[in-house]
Amino acid sequence: MTICCASARAAEEYGLLAISLSGCTNVDTSYSLRRACPDMRAQVYPTCVVHHVINALRDQGVEPASALTDTGIRHVDQLASPSARVSIGQMLGIFDNARKLSQDPTFAVRAGSRIHVTALGAYGYALLSSSSHHAVVDLVDQYDCLANPFMKMQFTKEAGFAIWHMGMIVNLAATDPLYRFIMELKASAILRVMRDLYHEGVSFSRVRTRCSAPGYCAEFEKVMGCTVEYGTQSEDVWFDAALMSGAMAGANLIAHAMMREQCDQLLRFIDRRMGWAERIESLLYRDLVRFSDFEELGREVGRSPRTLQRNLAAEGTSFRVILQNVRSAASAQLLQTTDLSVETVAQRLGYSDPANFRHAFVRWNGESPSSFRRRFVTASCCAR
Numbered sequence: 001m002t003i004c005c006a007s008a009r010a011a012e013e014y015g016l017l018a019i020s021l022s023g024c025t026n027v028d029t030s031y032s033l034r035r036a037c038p039d040m041r042a043q044v045y046p047t048c049v050v051h052h053v054i055n056a057l058r059d060q061g062v063e064p065a066s067a068l069t070d071t072g073i074r075h076v077d078q079l080a081s082p083s084a085r086v087s088i089g090q091m092l093g094i095f096d097n098a099r100k101l102s103q104d105p106t107f108a109v110r111a112g113s114r115i116h117v118t119a120l121g122a123y124g125y126a127l128l129s130s131s132s133h134h135a136v137v138d139l140v141d142q143y144d145c146l147a148n149p150f151m152k153m154q155f156t157k158e159a160g161f162a163i164w165h166m167g168m169i170v171n172l173a174a175t176d177p178l179y180r181f182i183m184e185l186k187a188s189a190i191l192r193v194m195r196d197l198y199h200e201g202v203s204f205s206r207v208r209t210r211c212s213a214p215g216y217c218a219e220f221e222k223v224m225g226c227t228v229e230y231g232t233q234s235e236d237v238w239f240d241a242a243l244m245s246g247a248m249a250g251a252n253l254i255a256h257a258m259m260r261e262q263c264d265q266l267l268r269f270i271d272r273r274m275g276w277a278e279r280i281e282s283l284l285y286r287d288l289v290r291f292s293d294f295e296e297l298g299r300e301v302g303r304s305p306r307t308l309q310r311n312l313a314a315e316g317t318s319f320r321v322i323l324q325n326v327r328s329a330a331s332a333q334l335l336q337t338t339d340l341s342v343e344t345v346a347q348r349l350g351y352s353d354p355a356n357f358r359h360a361f362v363r364w365n366g367e368s369p370s371s372f373r374r375r376f377v378t379a380s381c382c383a384r
Helices: 008-014 048-059 064-068 076-080 088-101 107-112 117-128 133-146 177-197 217-224 241-245 253-272 276-286 294-301 305-314 319-337 342-348 354-365 369-383
Strands: 151-158 161-168 206-208 236-240
Touching: 048 064, 048 076, 048 088, 048 107, 048 117, 064 076, 064 088, 088 107, 088 177, 107 177, 107 217, 117 133, 117 177, 117 253, 133 151, 133 253, 161 177, 161 241, 177 217, 177 236, 236 241, 253 276, 276 294, 276 305, 276 319, 294 305, 305 319, 319 342, 319 354, 319 369, 342 354, 342 369, 354 369
Parallel strands: none
Antiparallel strands: 151 161, 161 236, 206 236
8 A cells, every 4th residue: 555645845855866886896797787766756665664663763662653744654553564655755754753753862773783684575585585695685786775765785895805885865965864864774784684694793894984973983883893984985884705605594495586576576566656767767777788679678668669759758758868868877887886898888788889888978978988987996096
């Protein structure tokens, strides 16, 4: 069920901002490009995380209904329904209310530390039944948006460490208390999930955040198990890559396939609630090579090319414009966060001839792909 009406105030206040990850090298090149601009008002996301946050407030003696102020959600009990869906605006509104209502400055850290993998629904059970660490990375890449639609997760390795990068995609400054709340909630939830997947002794080796140091640094570091670096250029958590070399204790191929299918159904539900332009953009980010073919795209969405052109025209756009925008954003992402050759980047974007990609990139950015990458690497090194 859809919960009441979405909070227009929340959607307008937080907006959305696509933020590329900075300073990432040696990226696992098997990851897929992810769409970075979900709809703030579409009530399509499961309620597992917000329901957990509200329960954590209840445990502190706070009236749960208080967390729903200005979200458009009338009753807390509605969030407990398996069919309940909320928007990103509503989720952020609840988080902001919880932040203000709790008397504990470490509330986000403590709440995140209690989000077990099974609290994430089908996505969590898919993680738990994974047969390999590569499958875990692939699942997070594809389905983390079901539980965490306001951050973009990316996995990299560097000098013996495995790293989860958390790219905030909601329009919040690092100085905003809500930004800090989301970051702390997610970082502590990642650690809790990793302990569920591996063992209770897991801790991070390094945590970096754009936020300034709070008054409860010691408490946060105690939960993370390491020193937290504040005022950096990124949000990420580091751990020993050797942790990913062992067997997955909960591996179950049949259960895993069943949970992935449920996750796919949830993603398809989200896609159906989008406009045609959003649906096509989402598909392009999933597979640029396949869906840069307009006829193939039409077959995927069940529309003839002519009908799809009319649908897009009614929304004031065209396939050519959407494809160009996605290729432009994706090319910058790949050049910044991987060491792939320009030729390989061109292939990933659906270009059969790298020269055509180079010409298009100059048109978009006023410089060649190689020049763009050199400038970015220089800027990243100076920032460090």
